[in-house]
Amino acid sequence: MTEFEDRIGYGFRDISLLEMALTSPSCRMERPELEDNQRLEFLGDAVFGLLSAAAVFAAYPGEQEGSLTVRRTHLVSTSALIAAAHRIGLGEFLKRNAGAGPLPKNAKMLADAVEAVMGAIWLDGGMGPAKRFFARLELPIEEKLNVWSDNPKGHLQVLSQALKPSRKPVYRVDSVTGPSHAPTVTVTVSVQGLGTATVTECSQRKAETAAATALLEKIHADGHPC
Structure with a gap:
């Protein structure tokens, strides 16, 4: 886990939180006693919501609520979080069912795990480390948003x-x-x-x-x- 902590720029005090964040629900097919990352994903989604709202609010001072909402949605969309997961090499550390095949590049569980890691960081260290992790993901805050070709x-x-x-x-x-x-x-x-x-x-x-x-x-x- 130390290598992954280096990649995300945060060392956990309670390493079990990180282990949980990297445990996909498919693991429970073989080991029902495991706690998967769904609860942390729920928490991380809320943290991402706050941080992404603050980011677009600061980046676009002249825009109104509707436009800011669109930008926030794009900023932490599933595709954006999957791309972020690849940048930090999260897939290498994600625990899955032993019988699972190769992890697809666009697997939604990558985005879910990024949210879970965010939730774990917030629980373990608070908002400061969460903000630094958000920045480390290099999400496209000021990217042009006419990138609708994948799902118009x-x-x-x-x-x-x-x-x-x-x-x-x-x-x-x-x-x-x-x-x-x-x-x-x-x-x-x-x-x-x-x-x-x-x-x-x-x-x-x-x-x-x-x-x-x-x-x-x-x-x-x-x-x-x-």
């Missing part, structure tokens, strides 16, 4: 509800033409107060994804962070 529909949903909780994207199939094996589908997505976008693709799924991307591009051009 999800990003549009987050953006819509961040700006106004009651809003949500509405997708409408305008037309389906051509043979069943090679259709042409036109879809319009709309969000109240943010606009609409219409796209034609070869399937409804692709059309909805492309429409979400098109609307995000419009929203970004209008000055909202996406």
